[in-house]
Amino acid sequence: MQTIKCNWDSGSQSVPPQIPPAPNQAHFPAAAPTSIAKLKSNPQMKVGIVVFPGSNCDHDAWYAINSNLHGNAEFIWHDSPTLGDAEAVILPGGFSYGDYLRCGAIARFSPVMRAVKEFAAVGGLVLGICNGFQILVEAGLLPGALLRNIDLKFHCQEVALRTETAHSPFTSKLHKGEILRVPIAHGEGRYFADEHTLDELEAEDRVAFRYLENPNGSARDIAGILNRERNVMGMMPHPERACDPLMGSVGGLGILESLLASTPVLAAR
């Protein structure tokens, strides 16, 4: 192998070592099923990022948490039957299983989703971003559906979001009404639900974010929603892409900081 040296080598200067490892079935030691709830203080909350075949924002979420927020994230392989000792779970963006059939429609059947559902049912924190939001909707963890953008085109752009509630583990570090600049990148992000559901979401303060300028035709400008118990959030915009000043905006930091700062209700089993 040739030695590569160029005149501007940084030498011993240290740089953030940030190449994520390959996801593996046995990445987290699976905890004994009898393990009891651990209440743990942060910032070392262990975040599990689920890797479906076709996830492609998994590395970005990993980088944002580990490198931008100095947190502790690891990958969970899609056919893992448990979440190991993860205290919060992120379903990342991408095209799980190619998004053939319908976005998220196949991913909801993968083994890890059973564990995610059980985790959510006992109060575990679950954040679905983009394709992750689509999966949560398909899995019935959040109401409504995500349809093709109204102009039938994929949109990659920065959008302005208004924070609609600070009352959730994902938005606790934000103020109601705070405007965040965060990118979107999706072809099927038009939030849809029947009027009754939309009224209910609003009445229960479960709309987390709205677009200031609706890019995709979402009902009532909705960009992100919470479940009734407020421990599951789905959003189409990508907070993990807006955590580094070099990338243009840091509008996503507050969301991930809120997550890391929250107290896990219950750790996974």
Place this chain on the structure above:
Amino acid sequence: MTITQELITQHQLTFGEYAKIVALLGREPSYTELGVFSVMWSEHCSYKSSRIHLKKLPTEGKYVVQGPGENAGIIGIGDGWVVAFKIESHNHPSYIEPFQGAATGVGGILRDIFTMGARPIAVMDSLRFGNADQALSRRILAGVVQGIAHYGNCFGVPTVGGECVFEDCYAGNPLVNVFALGVCKANEIFYAKASGIGNPVIYVGAKTGRDGIHGASMASAEFTEESKQKRPNVQVGDPFLEKLLLEACIEAMKTGAIVAIQDMGAAGLTSSSCEMGSRGGVGIDIDLDRVPQREPGMTAYEMLLSESQERMLLVAEKGREDEVFHVFRKWGLDAVTIGTVTEDGKLRIRHHGQTMAEIPNRALADEAPKYDRPHNVKPYRKAPVDPPAAIPQSRDLTADLLTLVASPDLCSKRWIWEQYDFMVRTNTLAGPGSDAAVVRVKGTDKSIAMSLDGNGRYCYLDPREGAKLAVAECCRNLSTTGALPVAATNNLNFGNPERPEIMAQLVEAIEGIAEACAFFETPITGGNVSLYNETLGEGIYPTPVLGIIGLMKTAKPIPVSFQREGAHLVLLGGFGQTDPIQFGSSQYAKVIIKDLWGQPPKLDMAYEKRVHEAMREIVAQGLAESAHDLSEGGLAVALAESATSTTGAEVKVGHAAIAAFSLFGESPSRILVSTSSPKQIQSIALQFGIESPIIGVTIKERLQIGNEDHMLIDVATADLKHSFEDALPRLLKTQNAA
């Protein structure tokens, strides 16, 4: 089957070539062997018309780790990291089936990158279509853009930049050139060189079907009326499968059990096996019965020539196959041992227990014919040298500027690039709409800047000078962001090389690239040649497309847009020449005068290089608030592009016989810089011996350009931005109405 003259002609082989096959084999080839030779010796795979001229390109430099000859070029960026990059065309398929043609173009080049062990982190596209007022061109454009978006977005690689040009000559031959770049550690590079007698040859990825048979041959002939019936020759891509293949390959490479690996691109199984064998000086035995097949009853001929996508061939260490299989199983992919490495240097194909082909690998990969096609004539051009008798003196230069910024070539391409995920992998520091795209390399303090450029109009008027201008512009783009240009790849798109005046264009352009790349110290590390871009005898403009990459320390790149009011504007490089003959190649001549004449702008490479050096110094000293290189549309268009809806500029230009010359002339070697320290910039410019007039200041909401006597242009920046941004969506909406 007896090989008849008709069969030879059908396979696009000449009788001379057939005689050479017989001589190499010492016998008549079988039908299967004839098919194998026909693809491997096609123009697309063998570069038989261009090879002797490509040798003239500089390929070595201090950053180069791997030059031409592998799946992609590699350069070192220091700290133990390398970058693999290459450009490739998918022109012919994109005309026949725009969506899949473009999508598989992206898929093919991505495999070229990750087969070297490098994870793709950026893609750019250079696109050319027929006139935008034609429904066919708009339909091809929409299909190509959707195809690129479909593949790149799903695969998870950001499409960070590119170019898109409209010209009549591309109506029947659109150009889709895709550039991809990946990174890996220097000690993790993989090569496509088979070795180790007895090692297993493993097939991974998608099953083999009947799609794409003879795609390489299709790309090696002119289009005729019948070409449209070749739709079955266009492959169908599956970006999801490719994403799995990427992850599985990179994981499998880490096992240490892989000896060599190559993707199955053009000519599929045939080219991957004989090229890997030839590079390693070994033979390869393949048993086709073991190849995963999509449909029953495929013949050896079909399997060998299939261009089904998302497949790879690899050589593993004997006894360690299971480690490789384990990884591919984890990702749900087929991985099957289909053959072994042998010592006799031959490609031996068995099917149903019979030997269907037995050809020395070298004969296929290295003994392809090389032609020195006649080219001692003037390169083809029909345009006059002299300007039209009277170049009309415009009465409304403001209207001209508004028309130019809304013209298909110069208008905002937002409609295109917002359909691409240009941010995934969170490395994009400068994306589409910048002079050069910039992506950081995580784990290092370095970033890669990259630029794609070609100019068919310039090259049509003078292929040599046009090619040099493309190299210069790429390097200028990189320097404008503060990056040092280090290496290049090129895509040569030309017409029929059997016509001497077209061959002359090719030779002139290659020599121009060679001269400029040597001068700017950006060696060519690989590339692609696409010939026969002709339909019914009408060729495209000679269109060499350069992709040049540069290195910089990771930092926020200098933006194109003005950042505030009251900044001084320096025109680094000066006002340039205002010459009526050179004006004939400008966008103003194309859009406003609707004509083409004369010569491309005159390039002084030494001066150009000094401008780059000065610009990098200006960036290094933190003096530039914004910077934008001048190219098509000249100074006025550069000012319009730098303006925002709230910030414009008040600028004074020199006097010219015709005012449009100084506003819209496309003299190279110029960069517009906004700054609070114009004097410091001028002193740097002085050190490098270049001009640097202070031409004005940024102001609120208007762009005003005048000379000593008159106001020439006065327009609200909001109107400019509106014209610039609205043009493409409006143009494409007509399509829906039609």
